[in-house]
Amino acid sequence: MEFATRTIHAAQETESGTGALIAPIFQTSTYGQQAPGEHRGYDYSRTNNPTRARLEAVLAELEGVKHAAVYASGLAAENAIFQAYLRPGDEIVIPLDTYGGTYRILNRVFKPMEIEIRQIDIADTGALEAAITRKTRLVWIESPTNPRLLVYDIEAISQVAHDRGALVVVDNTFATPYFQRPFELGGDLVVHSVTKYLAGHSDVIQGAVLAKDAAIFEPVKFLQNATGPVPSPFDCWLTLRGLQTLELRMQRHAENAAAIAEALRKHELVRRVYFPGLREHPGHEIARRQMSGFGGMVSFELEGTAEEVKRFVSSRRYFTLGESLGGVKALVCHPAKMTHASIPAEERAKLGLSDTLIRLSPGCENAKDLVADLLEGLEQIELARDERHVAAAVSAG
Numbered sequence: 001m002e003f004a005t006r007t008i009h010a011a012q013e014t015e016s017g018t019g020a021l022i023a024p025i026f027q028t029s030t031y032g033q034q035a036p037g038e039h040r041g042y043d044y045s046r047t048n049n050p051t052r053a054r055l056e057a058v059l060a061e062l063e064g065v066k067h068a069a070v071y072a073s074g075l076a077a078e079n080a081i082f083q084a085y086l087r088p089g090d091e092i093v094i095p096l097d098t099y100g101g102t103y104r105i106l107n108r109v110f111k112p113m114e115i116e117i118r119q120i121d122i123a124d125t126g127a128l129e130a131a132i133t134r135k136t137r138l139v140w141i142e143s144p145t146n147p148r149l150l151v152y153d154i155e156a157i158s159q160v161a162h163d164r165g166a167l168v169v170v171d172n173t174f175a176t177p178y179f180q181r182p183f184e185l186g187g188d189l190v191v192h193s194v195t196k197y198l199a200g201h202s203d204v205i206q207g208a209v210l211a212k213d214a215a216i217f218e219p220v221k222f223l224q225n226a227t228g229p230v231p232s233p234f235d236c237w238l239t240l241r242g243l244q245t246l247e248l249r250m251q252r253h254a255e256n257a258a259a260i261a262e263a264l265r266k267h268e269l270v271r272r273v274y275f276p277g278l279r280e281h282p283g284h285e286i287a288r289r290q291m292s293g294f295g296g297m298v299s300f301e302l303e304g305t306a307e308e309v310k311r312f313v314s315s316r317r318y319f320t321l322g323e324s325l326g327g328v329k330a331l332v333c334h335p336a337k338m339t340h341a342s343i344p345a346e347e348r349a350k351l352g353l354s355d356t357l358i359r360l361s362p363g364c365e366n367a368k369d370l371v372a373d374l375l376e377g378l379e380q381i382e383l384a385r386d387e388r389h390v391a392a393a394v395s396a397g
């Protein structure tokens with residue numbers, strides 16, 4: 001079954017009782033039992049729920065494995081992996097460019113529990129080999145990364161990690177299984193902020209963990225019930241609905257991102273564009289090899305002041321200034337002040353995360369409108385500079 005057909009048909013049979021084409025929402029906390037302990041596979045909705053089970057089956061189909069568990073947020077999903085696999089004295093290796101929330105949960109929650117976090121350039125094989133010790137349980141890969149869209153070679157990194165006995169976790173949020181299949185490249189666990197492209201409409205907060213096999217999955221699945229951060233049946237249903245158009249949406253997001261990257265790279269107020277589809281992007285060749293498209297996100301550094309960045313991101317017509325990404329409505333974000341503000345300024349500077357970096361999440365609008373909106377914002381900066389020049393000349397003369 002091809003990908004688009006899977007998003008619509010895999011694990012989505014018509015409902016047996018009524019023939020309903022679309023799966024009902026089993027909005028129930030508990031289930032009637034025939035006798036104590038005798039039930040039809042469902043006893044309590046923290047443990048299991050038919051709408052959630054259906055979503056987990058669909059996600060597993062899309063990533064090409066048998067094991068998926070969904071959580072109340074992407075970070076709850078990450079937390080389940082860390083809790084399942086890290087014990088005091090253990091180590092985890094993470095890339096320099098990592099989502100701010102991942103950085104925060106590791107440094108603020110797990111580091112105080114004597115987990116050592118080694119943040120290195122995982123693209124540097126020598127550095128990776130040196131960073132993995134006998135105590136390293138996990139190597140974390142985010143690719144493409146948030147916010148600079150760096151691309152890491154999942155296959156090569158997995159090889160190094162596996163040779164040294166560490167498990168590989170891939171955050172596949174930005175690529176989605178439509179563009180990237182981490183299990184085929186060596187990943188042992190995949191994590192998603194389902195909130196983003198998978199749900200796709202900016203109306204759900206949700207996460208997922210998928211695992212290569214039952215043994216790797218079991219400790220994570222156990223925590224789903226034992227610690228309880230499960231999404232509601234209604235949220236699971238919204239994601240099931242969103243997933244049916246995943247291919248269509250991803251194609252449009254990617255087309256829009258490519259058009260925007262092309263328009264921005266020629267502009268003199270743009271210092272640098274980050275989009276894996278551009279030939280000059282350092283991860284372009286790896287992206288061509290390991291992804292079937294370049295994703296839907298674009299970031300760029302404005303050649304401008306903090307005030308100009310602020311005005312640009314705050315006054316777009318179609319790009320709403322907001323956290324998050326991956327919805328049908330375009331969003332713009334200023335990572336240094338928003339998504340990545342939890343990383344201290346000096347750390348951000350060390351990681352190369354500039355204060356003038358702007359992250360765009362083009363939606364499914366028409367590319368012409370999105371490009372025009374951005375170019376208009378850049379033109380407004382130029383006009384304001386000209387006006388200031390004229391005013392300065394008048395007052396001087």
Ligand SMILES: Cc1ncc(COP(=O)(O)O)c(C=O)c1O
Nearest residue numbers: 073074075099146173193195206
């Ligand atoms: C790459 C990545 N991973 C994980 C998360 C966390 O997901 P959530 O916000 O659903 O908890 C995010 C959120 O922005 C993200 O961008």
